[in-house]
Amino acid sequence: MPVRAGIQGAAPLDAEAPVPTLQSLSLRYDGSLSLLDQRLLPEEERWIDASAPEACVAAIQGLAVRGAPLIGVSAALCLAATAERGASRAALIHAAARLRAARPTAVNLMGAVDRVLAAIHRADDAGLAEAVISEATALFTEDVALCAAMAAHGAALIQDGEGLLTHCNTGGLATAGVGTALGVIRLAHEQGRRIHVFVDETRPLLQGGRLTTWELRRLGVPYTLISDSMAALILRDGRAQRVLVGADRIARNGDFANKVGTYGLAVLARHHGLPFYCVAPTTTLDPACPDGAAIPIELRSPEELRGARGQRWAPADAPTENPAFDVTPASLVTAWVLETGVVWEGTGVVKAR
Ligand code: MRU
Numbered sequence: 001m002p003v004r005a006g007i008q009g010a011a012p013l014d015a016e017a018p019v020p021t022l023q024s025l026s027l028r029y030d031g032s033l034s035l036l037d038q039r040l041l042p043e044e045e046r047w048i049d050a051s052a053p054e055a056c057v058a059a060i061q062g063l064a065v066r067g068a069p070l071i072g073v074s075a076a077l078c079l080a081a082t083a084e085r086g087a088s089r090a091a092l093i094h095a096a097a098r099l100r101a102a103r104p105t106a107v108n109l110m111g112a113v114d115r116v117l118a119a120i121h122r123a124d125d126a127g128l129a130e131a132v133i134s135e136a137t138a139l140f141t142e143d144v145a146l147c148a149a150m151a152a153h154g155a156a157l158i159q160d161g162e163g164l165l166t167h168c169n170t171g172g173l174a175t176a177g178v179g180t181a182l183g184v185i186r187l188a189h190e191q192g193r194r195i196h197v198f199v200d201e202t203r204p205l206l207q208g209g210r211l212t213t214w215e216l217r218r219l220g221v222p223y224t225l226i227s228d229s230m231a232a233l234i235l236r237d238g239r240a241q242r243v244l245v246g247a248d249r250i251a252r253n254g255d256f257a258n259k260v261g262t263y264g265l266a267v268l269a270r271h272h273g274l275p276f277y278c279v280a281p282t283t284t285l286d287p288a289c290p291d292g293a294a295i296p297i298e299l300r301s302p303e304e305l306r307g308a309r310g311q312r313w314a315p316a317d318a319p320t321e322n323p324a325f326d327v328t329p330a331s332l333v334t335a336w337v338l339e340t341g342v343v344w345e346g347t348g349v350v351k352a353r
Contacts, residue, residue, distance in 0.1 A: 022140050025172030025215075026065065027074060029140070033081045035074060037064045038173055042214040050074065051081035053095035060102040060109075063205060067174020068248045068284055069143050072112030075099040076136035079116050083132035092120050092132065104296040105257050105325050106248040107286040112139050140176045146281035147177025149339035154184030154244070154279055157335075157342070158193055163240035165198040165231060168259035169211035170246035170279070181244035181279040182215060184337065189221045197223040198234050202259060204304045204322065228261055235272045243269045244337075247280040254330030254349040255292030256280070260323055266332035275334040282338055285349065292327035300324050 022029040026036035032051045039062065040046050048064060050056040056078035059065045065074045075096075082095050100113040116135050123131035158164065164185055168174075171182030178186055188195055197216060201209035209225055216223040226234060234240050243265050250256040256278050269276035289295055302320040307313050314320075336343045343349045 022077070022137065022176075024070075024140075024144070024176045027070065027077070027140075027176065029077045029080065029137075031081065031084045033074065033077045035059055035065045036173075038066055038211060039064050041173075041210050050078055051085075053078055053082060053098055057098050057102045060099070066207070067169065068106035068108040068246070069146075069175040069180070069281060070173070071103060071106055072108035072110075072283070073136075073140050073143055073176045075102070075109055076112045076116050076139045079113070080133040080136035083129040086129070089120060089125070089128060092128075093117065096120070103298055105298045106284075107289075108248075108281075108283050111283050115139060143175055143281070143283075144177035146283065146339040147175050147179055147183045150180055150279055150281060150337055151178055151183040151187040153339070153342050154181075154277065154337040155187040155191055155193075157275075157277070157337075158184070158188040158195060158242065160193045161195075162193070162242060163196045163198060163234070164188075165200070165234060165240040165243045165265070166212065167200040167208060167228075167243075167245050167262055167265055168202045169207040169215070171212065171215040173211050173215060174246065179215075180246040180281070181277070182212065182246075184244055184277075184279055185216075185221065186219055189219065195221070196239075197221055198231070198240050199223050199225050200228050200231055200261065200265075201225060202261060203228055204308070206308075207259065231265055232268050235268050235274060240274070242274060243276045244279055245277070247278050247284050248325055249289065249295050250278070250280060250285045250336065250349060251289040251291045251295060252287050253291045254333060254336065254345075255295070255327055256284075256330075256333070256336075257292065257295045257297060257325040257327050260326045263326040263328045263332075266328045269334075270332050276332060277335055277337050278328070278333050279337040282340060285338075292329060295325075295327055297327070298324040 028034040034047045035050045050059045119131040119135035171179035199208045199212045247256040300322045305320045336349045
């Protein structure tokens with residue numbers, strides 16, 4: 001009875017392993033949902049079962065799974081797994097509400113869950129499970145296609161021999177496909193452009209240092225890991241010609257939220273006269289949000305700043321401020337690279353939907 005499409009995302013499948021129904025670099029769905037625990041990368045590749053709503057909520061909140069598009073797809077496929085187990089309409093609606101609220105900033109999460117909820121409300125009792133599974137599967141396959149289209153538009157902007165600077169992780173670990181900003185970089189490399197990527201380590205949770213380096217190493221893309229505080233030097237010295245980042249939510253006026261540190265990079269790029277691109281699918285656009293000031297910004301635990309992995313380096317009671325994201329004003333964006341095409345500054349990003 002489940003809809004089994006046999007679709008592969010970005011990752012090559014292990015020939016020895018049984019072929020799952022849906023597979024991306026860090027997500028598998030075969031009636032159950034498995035996620036590659038990104039907290040353990042790059043040291044360990046351990047998959048966790050996120051089929052139960054509470055397990056999936058915990059995985060999203062703990063950043064075992066992360067990246068705006070991928071948390072939306074994961075939440076949807078968790079609902080599919082829940083439907084496969086025969087959950088009632090009321091139980092599915094309850095689970096959807098919990099998943100939808102797991103993180104506040106990435107609008108992809110709300111958008112994906114709302115699509116599944118609409119399918120739940122449309123379906124009759126006999127077709128309920130199939131409707132949920134089919135909508136969640138569509139969200140996965142659509143994200144793969146969105147990534148491919150963004151990569152094609154963005155790679156055309158990159159010249160042979162360039163240095164590129166990126167922040168956080170926006171690749172196959174953040175989407176069901178090749179990624180957003182990192183998907184552009186990957187395709188430029190695959191098309192034969194000789195590029196070099198400067199990877200911000202992305203404090204405090206090191207999505208750049210742990211995850212983007214892991215992806216680029218697998219892909220054979222030349223890169224250098226830098227501390228976040230070194231980005232200014234790289235841009236001043238002409239070692240990177242472009243800055244590419246992803247987004248968690250783009251407001252109607254083009255302001256966007258992305259991993260904290262993005263705003264600083266945009267200021268630096270403007271100061272040095274370098275192009276700064278926001279690469280995101282239209283599932284990241286929020287037309288209901290008028291500008292960046294209206295984007296809800298997630299505040300995370302002080303412990304993420306006071307130390308890491310069981311080691312504390314700040315006083316246990318050190319006052320902290322730890323927003324997961326910051327907002328970059330549209331005025332600092334050279335262009336938004338969407339799956340629909342490249343929208344240049346001042347031409348109306350939401351109209352491009
Ligand atoms: O807190 P995270 O790791 O989920 O933050 C992720 C980002 O900020 C990404 O840049 C964003 O989701 C776009 S990734 C396709």
